[in-house]
Amino acid sequence: MAFPLTRMRRLRRTPALRELVRETRLDVGDLVLPVFVEQSLGTALPIDSMPGVSRQPVSGALAEASECLALGIPAMIFFGLPTEKDAEGSGAWDPEGSVQQAIAAIKAAHPDLVLIADCCLCEYTDHGHCGPLNDADEVDNDAALELLARTAVSQAAAGADVIAPSDMMDGRVGAIRAALDLAGHQDVAILAYSAKFASAFYGPFRDAAGATPSFGDRRGYQMDPANLREAVREAELDIEEGADAVMVKPALAYLDVIRRIADQTAAPVAAYNVSGEYAMVKAAAAAGALDERTAVLELLTSIRRAGADFVITYHAKDAARWLQKT
Numbered sequence: 001m002a003f004p005l006t007r008m009r010r011l012r013r014t015p016a017l018r019e020l021v022r023e024t025r026l027d028v029g030d031l032v033l034p035v036f037v038e039q040s041l042g043t044a045l046p047i048d049s050m051p052g053v054s055r056q057p058v059s060g061a062l063a064e065a066s067e068c069l070a071l072g073i074p075a076m077i078f079f080g081l082p083t084e085k086d087a088e089g090s091g092a093w094d095p096e097g098s099v100q101q102a103i104a105a106i107k108a109a110h111p112d113l114v115l116i117a118d119c120c121l122c123e124y125t126d127h128g129h130c131g132p133l134n135d136a137d138e139v140d141n142d143a144a145l146e147l148l149a150r151t152a153v154s155q156a157a158a159g160a161d162v163i164a165p166s167d168m169m170d171g172r173v174g175a176i177r178a179a180l181d182l183a184g185h186q187d188v189a190i191l192a193y194s195a196k197f198a199s200a201f202y203g204p205f206r207d208a209a210g211a212t213p214s215f216g217d218r219r220g221y222q223m224d225p226a227n228l229r230e231a232v233r234e235a236e237l238d239i240e241e242g243a244d245a246v247m248v249k250p251a252l253a254y255l256d257v258i259r260r261i262a263d264q265t266a267a268p269v270a271a272y273n274v275s276g277e278y279a280m281v282k283a284a285a286a287a288g289a290l291d292e293r294t295a296v297l298e299l300l301t302s303i304r305r306a307g308a309d310f311v312i313t314y315h316a317k318d319a320a321r322w323l324q325k326t
């Protein structure tokens with residue numbers, strides 16, 4: 001049945017034919033917009049390494065929410081910058097913290113948006129690691145759990161629909177689930193950053209969130225980029241502990257991990273198209289090396305094709321506009 005009987009080009013001939021046989025669809029309903037909130041700002045502060053993205057005061061986060069609603073983006077994920085940092089990261093569970101205030105304001109104005117709270121301590125600790133340190137200056141896993149649980153409960157109390165722990169401590173999903181249930185937040189979901197790799201592609205985010213470790217790196221708790229089977233194990237453990245959905249992060253250098261986890265688990269799979277991936281595309285487009293719109297839609301489609309049910313991306317608003325027009 002090979003050529004000339006079979007001609008693959010027949011179904012590629014017109015836009016309508018291509019539409020008909022398209023295997024993967026990119027829909028605005030699968031996108032999540034990340035937002036950096038800093039309550040002490042008077043006005044939005046552009047992030048140099050991420051053109052088009054700013055740190056926002058609470059009012060700015062509220063404006064971003066209205067934009068999401070207008071564009072059809074169903075969900076946002078929030079990162080906070082505290083007014084002060086300390087060894088434990090106590091700003092993370094401050095009921096008047098940046099994330100808590102933004103979530104409360106947006107929930108009141110737009111109750112239908114899905115509000116996801118990133119749950120981690122690195123933006124709030126003065127040493128920039130994702131949990132408190134022990135005497136040997138290593139992150140103390142079990143001491144972090146209680147602080148993360150406290151953070152999650154304060155985020156849920158503010159109105160978060162989903163808590164997304166990104167710290168990579170062992171046992172955090174179980175600890176957060178138990179604490180949420182105890183506080184009466186049994187309907188608040190957990191999206192676990194299950195396969196979060198120790199990646200160079202978080203560089204611009206750490207700029208944006210002021211969360212670069214003051215010494216060492218995160219390889220003692222985030223995953224080794226070389227490991228695939230371990231990623232499946234992380235996802236399975238998080239689901240056993242009560243995760244409602246799992247995440248792979250970054251996305252583009254880890255499409256095989258997304259595919260494997262999507263094949264081996266039944267839970268919804270998210271992928272985080274991270275800051276460095278965004279910055280690369282923006283830099284290439286600014287240099288005239290590629291067409292931004294075509295490149296972004298191709299990359300986001302590839303993440304969906306790999307098996308992600310939804311995608312967290314700084315391109316969300318642009319992609320939503322481009323999808324409306326196609």
Ligand code: PBG
Binds near residue numbers: 202211
């Ligand atoms: C917090 C956290 C990070 C990102 C999301 N949550 C940074 C890190 O782990 O160093 C990265 C997001 C991005 O790069 O866009 N732990």
